[in-house]
Amino acid sequence: MEILSPQNARVKEWALLLEKKHRDKQHKYLIEGIHLVQEALRSGADIECICYEKENGIPAELSSAAAARLDVNWIAVSEAVIAKCSDTKTPQPVFAVLRKADEQVQMKSLLNKDRSLVVVLDGVQDPGNVGTIIRTADAVGADGIIVGSGSADIYSPKVIRSTMGSLFHLPILRSQLSEILPQAKEQGIRLAGTSLQAAVNCYEYDFTGPVWLLFGSEGGGLSEEVRALMDDGLIIPMRGQAESLNVAMAASVLLYEGLRQRYFN
Numbered sequence: 001m002e003i004l005s006p007q008n009a010r011v012k013e014w015a016l017l018l019e020k021k022h023r024d025k026q027h028k029y030l031i032e033g034i035h036l037v038q039e040a041l042r043s044g045a046d047i048e049c050i051c052y053e054k055e056n057g058i059p060a061e062l063s064s065a066a067a068a069r070l071d072v073n074w075i076a077v078s079e080a081v082i083a084k085c086s087d088t089k090t091p092q093p094v095f096a097v098l099r100k101a102d103e104q105v106q107m108k109s110l111l112n113k114d115r116s117l118v119v120v121l122d123g124v125q126d127p128g129n130v131g132t133i134i135r136t137a138d139a140v141g142a143d144g145i146i147v148g149s150g151s152a153d154i155y156s157p158k159v160i161r162s163t164m165g166s167l168f169h170l171p172i173l174r175s176q177l178s179e180i181l182p183q184a185k186e187q188g189i190r191l192a193g194t195s196l197q198a199a200v201n202c203y204e205y206d207f208t209g210p211v212w213l214l215f216g217s218e219g220g221g222l223s224e225e226v227r228a229l230m231d232d233g234l235i236i237p238m239r240g241q242a243e244s245l246n247v248a249m250a251a252s253v254l255l256y257e258g259l260r261q262r263y264f265n
């Protein structure tokens with residue numbers, strides 16, 4: 001049985017995946033914990049290897065997968081390696097290294113969907129918000145998420161944790177919005193921006209055709225560049241005194257209105 005030490009070159013490479021400046025340049029990312037590893041296995045994510053602590057062996061929750069998934073490289077590592085490859089103070093007993101999906105393939109599939117419902121994030125910076133939006137988009141069966149350059153990194157440990165595994169269930173693409181949004185318009189997809197200044201009440205909007213929903217940053221909302229490309233502007237009506245909704249809450253309201261119109265009308 002191969003047992004890796006903290007000095008092993010592969011371990012050093014994995015630990016660097018936790019640091020933003022290194023993570024961006026890599027085609028891989030790291031996930032931690034039994035639940036996320038289970039989800040990655042179940043969802044057919046592209047797994048390079050799964051590492052578990054050698055003293056305790058493969059966690060019971062993963063033992064049947066370990067027997068069935070002989071295509072996956074299961075590696076025993078020391079406790080020190082687990083700690084080195086963990087983003088948290090109380091490391092989980094297992095982590096996995098995954099390969100990122102091919103972004104060109106993802107982009108093609110998102111642009112070609114007939115009835116697509118896609119979420120676009122323009123500068124959403126809070127990792128918890130990004131993760132929650134990914135999870136909600138998965139829950140309603142949205143076709144994908146496009147994350148603009150000013151948003152939180154989808155491969156950061158915090159975003160990954162807060163998706164609770166939804167990260168593996170739908171295409172998620174990092175893209176320059178100034179490039180991909182005009183391409184979507186050419187395909188006949190409507191770009192519906194959400195903002196407090198918008199004119200259209202979201203409950204009067206038709207979500208049944210191909211539509212991409214654009215959400216802006218926590219502080220400043222949608223950027224000028226993205227506003228200029230919008231076809232429609234949607235507002236979620238508010239009756240109380242709150243200035244605005246949290247962006248993840250706003251995304252939930254609109255995604256569920258989309259789900260209602262598409263499947264429960």
Ligand SMILES: C[S@@+](CC[C@H](N)C(=O)[O-])C[C@H]1O[C@@H](n2cnc3c(N)ncnc32)[C@H](O)[C@@H]1O
Nearest residue numbers: 194195215216217221222235236244245247250
């Ligand atoms: C906290 S809000 C941004 C507030 C910002 N000060 C502004 O003026 O746009 C963050 C994002 O949530 C969405 N949002 C929040 N409340 C909304 C509402 N009532 N109607 C439509 N979108 C909303 C929008 O996408 C917005 O860009």
